[in-house]
Amino acid sequence: MKFGTKAIHAGQEPDPTTGAVMTPIYQTSTYWQESPGKHKGYAYARGKNPTRSALEKCLAALENGKHGLCFSSGMGATDAVAKLLRPGDEVITGNDLYGGTYRMFTKVFAHYGIKFHFIDLSDPANIVPYINEHTKLLWVETPTNPTMQIVDIEACAKITKQYKIIYAVDNTFASPYLQNPLDLGADIVMHSVTKYLGGHSDVIMGALITNNDDLHEQLAFIHNSCGATPGPMDSFLVLRGLKTLHLRMKAHCENGAAIAHYLKKHPKIEKVYWPGFTDHPNHEVAKKQMRDFGGMISIVLKDADLDETFRIASSFKVFTLAESLGGVESLVNHPVTMTHASIPKEQREKAGVTDNLLRLSVGVEDIDDLMEDLKMVLS
Ligand SMILES: *Cc1c(COP(=O)(O)O)cnc(C)c1O
Numbered sequence: 001m002k003f004g005t006k007a008i009h010a011g012q013e014p015d016p017t018t019g020a021v022m023t024p025i026y027q028t029s030t031y032w033q034e035s036p037g038k039h040k041g042y043a044y045a046r047g048k049n050p051t052r053s054a055l056e057k058c059l060a061a062l063e064n065g066k067h068g069l070c071f072s073s074g075m076g077a078t079d080a081v082a083k084l085l086r087p088g089d090e091v092i093t094g095n096d097l098y099g100g101t102y103r104m105f106t107k108v109f110a111h112y113g114i115k116f117h118f119i120d121l122s123d124p125a126n127i128v129p130y131i132n133e134h135t136k137l138l139w140v141e142t143p144t145n146p147t148m149q150i151v152d153i154e155a156c157a158k159i160t161k162q163y164k165i166i167y168a169v170d171n172t173f174a175s176p177y178l179q180n181p182l183d184l185g186a187d188i189v190m191h192s193v194t195k196y197l198g199g200h201s202d203v204i205m206g207a208l209i210t211n212n213d214d215l216h217e218q219l220a221f222i223h224n225s226c227g228a229t230p231g232p233m234d235s236f237l238v239l240r241g242l243k244t245l246h247l248r249m250k251a252h253c254e255n256g257a258a259i260a261h262y263l264k265k266h267p268k269i270e271k272v273y274w275p276g277f278t279d280h281p282n283h284e285v286a287k288k289q290m291r292d293f294g295g296m297i298s299i300v301l302k303d304a305d306l307d308e309t310f311r312i313a314s315s316f317k318v319f320t321l322a323e324s325l326g327g328v329e330s331l332v333n334h335p336v337t338m339t340h341a342s343i344p345k346e347q348r349e350k351a352g353v354t355d356n357l358l359r360l361s362v363g364v365e366d367i368d369d370l371m372e373d374l375k376m377v378l379s
Helices: 003-009 050-062 074-082 099-107 124-130 153-163 213-226 232-242 245-264 283-289 306-313 345-350 367-377
Strands: 067-071 090-094 115-119 135-141 166-170 188-192 206-210 269-273 296-301 331-333 357-361
Touching (some): 003 050, 050 067, 050 206, 050 232, 067 074, 067 213, 074 099, 074 188, 074 206, 090 099, 090 124, 099 115, 115 124, 153 166, 153 283, 206 213, 245 269, 245 296, 306 357
Parallel strands (some): 090 135
Antiparallel strands (some): 188 206, 296 357, 331 357
């Protein structure tokens, strides 16, 4: 099946009891057992819920994976992967991670005796010097947030396979429409489903997808044991959101490209971060591993101090000043004070996240209105 068909149908059959075409919201915490232990595959809803099962199958299909697990947030999904580790283990990861991931690694899991190396992954060869007998996990995000650096997923897989390291990719920014890390050698794909997959800014959810039976078994054990599982209503909303993922992504990419090219020529803009530009340092890798370049764009304002940046960020009429991304509506975000406030200034500025940087999540509104809005705030 092709992507658009899977987005609409994968994991979903007419409901066996009524024939309902849409997967029902199975709003139940527990299930009837005919005799102790004899049930229809569902015993207690932390472990399994039919609405969630349909969604997990659909997400697995979209990532060309065998197993899917949905979590109550993206961080819940990342937390489950980190719980595969033991004290003394080491993790190699990028130096411009999503702020919440950085915070979890440094403020939670570092206290459990796990060591993290935050390095520049734009050249995968940088990984090798950090590998030792304790290295257990490579955690990659691409494109990165907010400077849209691209990590070569396949080149990293060659290294993790050689050294037998678990390899997880946060695929939130690309979505499975643009890139499928499992096909490129990753062991686990993580999503903040909150973003493009849900797509309507009305759900917080995370997911993990893998082809590896053993990893799935361990992750499913953590999922049920630790309990960061989403409810049936949220699962339903995401199933509904997914039905237009391919249509939305196409529009995000078209609007994103138009806006990126417009901003690149704008006299008030110093720099535009977007992997579709031929002069992006890893454009060739982006072209190889992504089907298009998406609607996430970061801009550096020319000669703007914090006040001027705030003034611009607050003047939009169509773009909404808010955290998050990937919804149908366009958002503008000031990473330094919003999404990336938990990253120390020094670390942040090393990654190019300066006071005058704004991140745009280009939505699927009419491009003329988005352009008009940008023209107005930058005039
Ligand atoms: C939002 C986000 C997360 C965290 O997901 P939540 O659903 O907010 O918990 C992780 N990684 C990336 C890249 C994100 O954008």
